[in-house]
Amino acid sequence: MDHELDARGLLCPLPVLKTRKRLSALEPGMRIHVMTDDPAAVVDMPHFCAESGHGLIDSREESGIMYWVIEKR
Template identity: 45%
Template structure:
């Protein structure tokens, strides 16, 4: 299910598992996923790409979203992002 958004209703935030994907795919798929969500929605992104810790926060800031949290452990990074207003 790599690269897919979990669409479980009532279990926010939506999760995007990008494990195993290399730059630039994690940031491109994160951008695409955020564009499908309504303003204010929360997306959790999991990535094993070491460059994601630079690229995803930059994407979030440059597109007007909010990085709620960023965690790194066991070779993976998890980002929690709130989609900004259009």
């Protein structure tokens, strides 16, 4: 089962901090779908995944909202 986190309206570093907290409760291989609208997330989320070792499975932008799929590793 995938999990969701709506981080719209939150500014750096809150989207990453909330994503990290939610991922900590998941088992390896589980995924979380995150929505952000903070422009800094375009840099912050990929950097967070690379630094923490989690998989950035997908990212896309639609109408100013970024959608991220991150897999816990």
